[in-house]
Amino acid sequence: MDATLSGEAVRAGPAAREQFHDARGYGRPVGGDLELAPVEAAHLLYRGDLAGVDGAGFRAFLASTAVSETDFLVYKDLRDRGFYLSPARADWPGVTHDVAGDPAVDFVVYPRGSGPWDGDVAYRVGVVGEREAVPAGDLGGVVLAVVDEESEITYLETARPDPTGTSGVALPEDADGDLLSDRVVLWDPPARLYDRGFYGQRLDDQGGDALQLSLVEAAHLARQGVLDVDGGAGAVLDRGRAVEGDQFDRRLRVYAALRERGVVPKTGFKFGADFRTYADVASVEDLGHSELLVRVLGADHVFSPRDLALDVRLAHGVRKTMVFALVADAGGEQGGSDGVTWLSVERLTP
Amino acid sequence: MDATLSGEAVRAGPAAREQFHDARGYGRPVGGDLELAPVEAAHLLYRGDLAGVDGAGFRAFLASTAVSETDFLVYKDLRDRGFYLSPARADWPGVTHDVAGDPAVDFVVYPRGSGPWDGDVAYRVGVVGEREAVPAGDLGGVVLAVVDEESEITYLETARPDPTGTSGVALPEDADGDLLSDRVVLWDPPARLYDRGFYGQRLDDQGGDALQLSLVEAAHLARQGVLDVDGGAGAVLDRGRAVEGDQFDRRLRVYAALRERGVVPKTGFKFGADFRTYADVASVEDLGHSELLVRVLGADHVFSPRDLALDVRLAHGVRKTMVFALVADAGGEQGGSDGVTWLSVERLTP
Numbered sequence: 001m002d003a004t005l006s007g008e009a010v011r012a013g014p015a016a017r018e019q020f021h022d023a024r025g026y027g028r029p030v031g032g033d034l035e036l037a038p039v040e041a042a043h044l045l046y047r048g049d050l051a052g053v054d055g056a057g058f059r060a061f062l063a064s065t066a067v068s069e070t071d072f073l074v075y076k077d078l079r080d081r082g083f084y085l086s087p088a089r090a091d092w093p094g095v096t097h098d099v100a101g102d103p104a105v106d107f108v109v110y111p112r113g114s115g116p117w118d119g120d121v122a123y124r125v126g127v128v129g130e131r132e133a134v135p136a137g138d139l140g141g142v143v144l145a146v147v148d149e150e151s152e153i154t155y156l157e158t159a160r161p162d163p164t165g166t167s168g169v170a171l172p173e174d175a176d177g178d179l180l181s182d183r184v185v186l187w188d189p190p191a192r193l194y195d196r197g198f199y200g201q202r203l204d205d206q207g208g209d210a211l212q213l214s215l216v217e218a219a220h221l222a223r224q225g226v227l228d229v230d231g232g233a234g235a236v237l238d239r240g241r242a243v244e245g246d247q248f249d250r251r252l253r254v255y256a257a258l259r260e261r262g263v264v265p266k267t268g269f270k271f272g273a274d275f276r277t278y279a280d281v282a283s284v285e286d287l288g289h290s291e292l293l294v295r296v297l298g299a300d301h302v303f304s305p306r307d308l309a310l311d312v313r314l315a316h317g318v319r320k321t322m323v324f325a326l327v328a329d330a331g332g333e334q335g336g337s338d339g340v341t342w343l344s345v346e347r348l349t350p
Numbered sequence: 351m352d353a354t355l356s357g358e359a360v361r362a363g364p365a366a367r368e369q370f371h372d373a374r375g376y377g378r379p380v381g382g383d384l385e386l387a388p389v390e391a392a393h394l395l396y397r398g399d400l401a402g403v404d405g406a407g408f409r410a411f412l413a414s415t416a417v418s419e420t421d422f423l424v425y426k427d428l429r430d431r432g433f434y435l436s437p438a439r440a441d442w443p444g445v446t447h448d449v450a451g452d453p454a455v456d457f458v459v460y461p462r463g464s465g466p467w468d469g470d471v472a473y474r475v476g477v478v479g480e481r482e483a484v485p486a487g488d489l490g491g492v493v494l495a496v497v498d499e500e501s502e503i504t505y506l507e508t509a510r511p512d513p514t515g516t517s518g519v520a521l522p523e524d525a526d527g528d529l530l531s532d533r534v535v536l537w538d539p540p541a542r543l544y545d546r547g548f549y550g551q552r553l554d555d556q557g558g559d560a561l562q563l564s565l566v567e568a569a570h571l572a573r574q575g576v577l578d579v580d581g582g583a584g585a586v587l588d589r590g591r592a593v594e595g596d597q598f599d600r601r602l603r604v605y606a607a608l609r610e611r612g613v614v615p616k617t618g619f620k621f622g623a624d625f626r627t628y629a630d631v632a633s634v635e636d637l638g639h640s641e642l643l644v645r646v647l648g649a650d651h652v653f654s655p656r657d658l659a660l661d662v663r664l665a666h667g668v669r670k671t672m673v674f675a676l677v678a679d680a681g682g683e684q685g686g687s688d689g690v691t692w693l694s695v696e697r698l699t700p
Contacts, residue, residue, distance in 0.1 A: 062530070062535070063528050068531075070532070130619055131593050148617050148620075149532065149566065150616065152619070178409065178412075180412070181418075182479055183419065185412070212501045243481050266500065267502065269496075269498035269499070269500075269502070269504065271660070272656050272660020272661070305619075309622050311660075313620060313621060
């Protein structure tokens with residue numbers, strides 16, 4: 001059976017419609033004929049179900065510009081896994097208005113056992129090569145299918161979570177602290193600051209009262225009136241900006257937003273992240289497992305898929321969820337009321 | 351007992367020499383007196399062994415510019431772990447000429463039970479804050495003690511390994527391949543290319559001969575005369591540079607150096623690295639665990655400690671060793687005969 005390429009569509013006759021669409025979910029009916037996306041035609045060529053497109057076999061069709069090799073590899077992989085799927089094009093069956101025309105979505109994947117005629121969607125998939133740039137703003141409702149240079153595929157599910165917790169403690173005001181070059185030391189802090197609030201780290205595990213705060217913790221507590229240092233919160237902010245630049249403001253915003261949500265952020269340094277977080281801290285004595293790793297980025301951040309893979313793999317290995325906190329510029333309108341958009345990314349096996 | 355600060359040294363009398371140096375490895379004898387580095391004096395103040403330096407107690411001394419807070423935290427931690435250590439200053443006992451004056455080394459740590467008078471060295475330690483820049487060229491013979499913003503310390507041992515293996519296979523010449531936009535497909539490859547050489551990845555796991563090569567694999571094989579594509583090795587190189595820039599040349603150099611050493615590199619994408627490597631591939635059927643994760647960098651790369659922590663933590667979690675392949679510029683003289691310097695970084699618990 002042969003087909004013809006016309007613009008971005010491959011056309012075949014009524015027999016193809018019956019055999020490929022009605023029975024196996026390829027393409028869409030147009031009149032009595034079948035219209036296939038080039039990637040669908042490539043798959044039918046690959047399987048030997050279609051003899052040629054304008055006389056070209058699979059090898060010639062794949063080497064042409066009509067079809068993207070990464071699209072083909074992902075399409076084939078999802079078919080191999082037992083899914084029917086359609087290209088995310090307007091007016092295709094199963095493709096709703098929220099994905100048609102969304103440049104981040106390439107395929108609409110139906111639940112196993114379903115097809116374009118059922119109206120259910122399992123995944124909205126965006127295909128990228130490992131060297132392509134992925135704007136953070138495109139993510140949140142799409143499964144990223146990353147094709148690496150050796151043609152293996154990694155699926156990354158992206159979502160927009162809403163981190164919340166039950167942590168919180170009433171603190172006394174005006175504890176004295178010394179601002180050092182990259183931390184603040186409280187020589188005689190209120191005990192509950194650490195024991196209940198999980199602020200800071202003791203200078204000496206074996207005893208002694210002195211408590212060290214990071215500059216982010218100190219800036220937050222100084223703004224709340226809990227910490228008193230020479231120069232006030234402004235001095236801590238200045239120091240933070242001196243050692244870290246604008247990123248200090250973004251990290252402080254995310255730190256404050258998490259505390260506001262009842263979630264305790266602590267350093268994520270050992271995991272290469274900004275923060276690890278604890279949703280339910282009643283007492284440091286009785287600390288659970290930290291749930292999230294948080295990396296703070298500007299809202300206009302553009303990911304490299306490999307950096308994403310690194311973060312997500314590490315988080316998975318330590319049984320945490322990777323969350324990116326996207327912070328809008330001070331003047332911007334993006335994000336929630338706290339100016340932060342939360343983006344989770346997890347490995348998916350479709 | 352009191353001491354006085356003079357320049358970068360703290361001086362105390364003969365009683366201090368006996369009590370702190372002879373019995374516990376602090377400072378160095380100068381005449382009958384004791385000379386202490388400020389960080390040692392800070393530790394003695396912290397312990398209450400010294401009453402003051404020019405009248406200043408621990409709190410005032412730590413807040414002064416005389417002593418670095420990160421140096422103090424690492425010094426204290428190593429003392430807490432049962433080590434004696436000296437500042438890496440010329441003419442101090444136990445400090446040999448190869449570390450004195452090396453800006454990457456701050457402390458010489460003696461084996462447990464030994465001190466400055468024994469002549470053995472367990473670790474040469476460099477102290478950095480998590481936000482400091484660490485030039486790759488400084489690493490290889492030093493333990494990096496990274497103090498994070500919450501004052502926790504991560505020790506990273508750096509070395510210059512010499513990766514070798516026993517992999518290697520004789521291959522026939524001139525297999526035909528099609529150059530696609532980011533890979534090469536061989537429709538009828540010699541079987542041993544994949545089965546014995548572990549080059550490429552089959553297009554279809556379930557059967558069929560077609561083999562996909564990454565551009566790096568293809569460029570290497572084209573240079574060796576094993577692969578024949580339209581335009582030859584030059585066309586593959588051009589495509590690689592088009593999708594990846596100069597980094598393609600660096601990665602190809604590292605790929606070729608590893609193959610030359612009997613080590614098989616495969617993509618490290620799932621681990622966020624350039625390559626994972628197998629030292630002893632006899633057959634793909636009988637593949638062992640991959641041993642190294644390799645990240646390819648320019649020889650003048652400057653690390654952020656947090657990126658290092660991320661890579662090293664991930665590698666540790668998957669039971670591999672993180673190795674950085676530092677590639678000198680084409681005209682440069684750095685690195686081994688292949689222009690590559692190998693740098694391993696692993697977590698250490700002193």
